[in-house]
Amino acid sequence: MFSEGPARNGDVALPPQPDATDRKLLRELQRDSQRSVQVLGECVGLSPSACHRRIKVLExxxxxxxxxxxxxxxxxxxxxxxxxxxxxxxxxxTALDAFEAAVQDIPEVLECHLMAGQADYILRVVCRDHEDFEHLHRRLSARLPGVARIHSNMSIRRVKARTGLPI
Structure with missing residues (x-):
């Protein structure tokens, strides 16, 4: 199931690394997690009960x-x-904590990333139209504490989207 011994990261004990079968199972779950444990088990060479046990351990x-x-x-x-x-x-x-707490209350903000580089944060937001974006932009400028500058980039179209990790 898992490889022997927990890995260590500084003083934090990390869970054991998944073995090859676990990684196959994780790939299949990322692809489609709605399949039954019987179908998932067939995909990775496990019985339904063994597949279910491994999923529970991974969770x-x-x-x-x-x-x-x-x-x-x-x-x-x-x-x-x-x-x-x-x-x-x-x-x-204090400033970072205040900003991060405030951004949680804006539903159009789908993602917020603390950055190393030119910007302090990058937000991914969705809007219905230009007017909706204008209102959002004003709210971001007015409601988010400590904002010095906002620079927006509109996505023309998504070229690649991947929700799963390359395991």
């Missing part, structure tokens, strides 16, 4: 952190996507 070890449905943004009316670079007035821990 309990933290390798599987959730299951979700991927929705079509355009069909749901979110035809515009932007990547917004944000620079803050200060990079103190």
């Amino acid at each position: 309990e070890s933290g390798y599987i952190i959730g299951y979700r449905a991927e929705l079509d943004a355009i069909l749901l009316g979110f035809g515009m996507q932007f990547f917004i670079e944000v620079e803050l007035n200060s990079q103190s821990e």
Whole structure:
């Protein structure tokens, strides 16, 4: 199942690394997690009960952190996507914490990444149209604490999207 011995990262004990069968199972779950354990087991050469046990261990070890449905943004009316670079007035821990707490309350912000480089944060946001983006931009400027500069880039189209990890 898992390779022997937990790995160490500084003082943090990491869970044991998945073996080859576990990695196959993780790839199959990333591809389609709605298949039955019988079908998944057949894909990776396990009985349904062994497949179920391995999935439970992978979940309990933290390798599987959730299951979700991927929705079509355009069909749901979110035809515009932007990547917004944000620079803050200060990079103190207090300023970063305040910004990160405030961004949690903006539903159009799908992702927020703390960056190393030119911008302090990059946000991925969706909007219905230009007017919706203008309102969002004003809210970001007004509601997010410590913002010094916002630079927005509109996505013309998605060239590649991958939700799974290359395991």
